Amino acid sequence: MSLRGSTARLTLPTADQMHITLKFLGEIPEVKIPKIAGALEKVRGAPFQLQAARVSTFGRRVIKAEVTDQSCCADIAKQIDGLLLPLGFPKEARPFSPHITLARIKEYAPDLQEKTDALCDAEFGTCMIEEILLKQSTLTPRGSIYTTLARVKL
Known part of the structure; x- marks a missing residue:
């Protein structure tokens, strides 16, 4: 089963382009990028394995794969929250939920629920996470374009 073929506009x-957002920073002045990269260098953690599985939705806007990683992403996200606080980025108010966006829903269609339900127990595999990337996201009508601004090895 696949999301392709749905009458929904996705x-x-x-x-x-697939990634896990550890912290969304919004628009930032270019002058802050070196300071953010420097803060990310202070994150402590070892490379870890991540598994993507189980399709679900965020309301009617996002279809996601859930992530299993022994709470490694949550630990890194918490560290980033603390390290970026002195740079003027407030701590996240919502609980952290690591996921990979599989699709953005532009226009919902009833057959989409059937397709996501059929994928609720799907397993997509595992990968090794060895670095944190500071990414810039540029929105276009065809989707986001991501540019790597900094890399930090775990």
């Missing part, structure tokens, strides 16, 4: 990211 934006599907390519494999190289």
Whole structure:
């Protein structure tokens, strides 16, 4: 079963666009990028394995794969929250929930629920996470374009 073929209008990211957002920073002045990258260098953690599985939705806007990782992403997200606080980025108010966006829903259609239900127990595989990337996201009508601004090895 696949999301393709649904009558819903979806934006599907390519494999190289898939990611886990540890902290969304919004628009930031270019002058802050080196300070943010420096703060990310202080994150402590070892490379870890991540598994993506179980399709679910965020309301009627996002279809996601849930992530299993022994809470490694949550630990890193918490560290980032603390490290960026002195740079003027407030701590997250919502609980952290690591996920990979599989599609953005532009226009909902009833057959979409059937397709996501059929994927609720799907397993997509595992991968090794070895670094944190500071990404810039540029929104376009065809989807987001991501640019890597900094890399930090775990």
